[in-house]
Amino acid sequence: MKFKDTYFGGIFGAISSLLTGMGVTLREFFTRKVTEQYPENRKELHISERHRALLVMPHDENGNNKCIACGLCRQACPNGTISITTRTVTDEETGKSKKVLDTYMYDLGACMFCQLCVNSCPKGAIEFTNEFENAVFDRKKLIMKLNR
Amino acid sequence: MFDFTSMTTAIDSYLNSVLPSSAATLIECAIIAVCVIVAYLVFAIIMIFMERKVCAAFQCRLGPMRVGPWGLLQVFADVFKMLIKEIISIKNSDKILYNLAPFLVLMSSIITFSCLPFDKGLQVLDFNIGAFFIMAASSFGILGILLAGWSSNNKFSMIGAVRSGGQMISYELSMGLSILTLVVLSGTMQISEIVETQTKGWFIFTGHVPAFIAFIIYIIAGNAETNRAPFDLPEAESELTAGFHTEYSGMNFGFFYVAEFMNMFIIAGIASTLFLGGWAPLYVPGLEGFNSVMECIPGFVWFLAKTFFVIWLLMWIRWTFPRLRIDQVLALEWKYLVPIGLINLLIMTICVVMGWTF
């Protein structure tokens, strides 16, 4: 029989483990608090980088995005949130026809922020941002065109 | 140290000089009752606010911040909410007992509260078996809890009440043992004399090891007496909704709530009286300059500082430890605390007889 299984071993084991727990909470008592006092501290509000609030399609300075209109994101979306319309253009030099993006519609009201669309995109054309103040008075405003 | 007896006797003799003695006594009783109840409520408000803030700090939050600066008016908002709630009457409940129960709980805690020595002479009830009286008065609150559970006609309340009966009656024992340990050390049961002895060194220092063990046992038993986590089995939200006060609403629930908080204040107050010297300032033998500086701080400041320190300790425990099962609660009491308490009492007696105390 080990000492820690005996009556007195149990007592000392319990005391030391309880003290360990109290040490942890005492440290927590003096650490900086994580509460955000939201409307007042909008300036210095801290939101985690990984927070998913709004889907966007980043554009470079010439107004080009990386989307190739493959439709993988639309297929990956469980909610049918994304709808894509495409048109076919013919390249003048080679004469090959190619599908390009016409409109990329995203319905914020139907999105559940699962990030499957972002993960499935082969080009990294879409991403989530921290813009969370998205409340509007009309549902129609939640349907957004992401490409320019 | 300023002695408040001079003030109280002055008021007493003035009243007796202008009024017949029976009327004077009546008026004094009324004044005292008002003072006790006002102090009781003020401390309850402070305690509830403190609980919210301390709990928040332990969970790395800020706690209430919106109502008033730093959420200072939060408690008043809570009380107002409780006051405007309907007091429902339960079908098939025992009406008289159902309405009586919260008052029993409240009464027991007010009577115990009035035994606390806030300063020299600033104490309502003080007589030669004070320590016993405190134990007796604090333990009849359990009656209110049992009645509340029984009369609500609800199985959750009933289970909660029976659990709380088993738990509180058990822990009463080790609480009594640790108080007795200190009575052995001080040689008196009168609260004012117990404190008076400690002006020459607090018992937790003069009684060294046995006093410290008694203090630990007292804190554990006190936590169990107030029905707070890790011993919150009578209320056990996850399994019994709210235990014995499930069926109470509005201010009837408020009484239970206030009494629970004030029981914690009382437990802390008794702990600071018995172990940490009550209103007695810190006394280090040999350091006369230091002692006279300490004497300048008024007694009630000492008492409140120590009490709130112990309350903070209780809250620290409450927000750290997970809850025990009912069999673990009883095993902790009967297999560990009672034997240790008895042996500790014996050690203290030997120490006192052999003169091994400071």
Ligand code: SF4
């Ligand atoms: S996050 Fe999920 S629900 Fe929202 S658009 Fe992407 S795949 Fe659809």
Ligand code: SF4
């Ligand atoms: S956003 Fe990505 S996945 Fe969706 S259509 Fe464009 S390239 Fe394909």
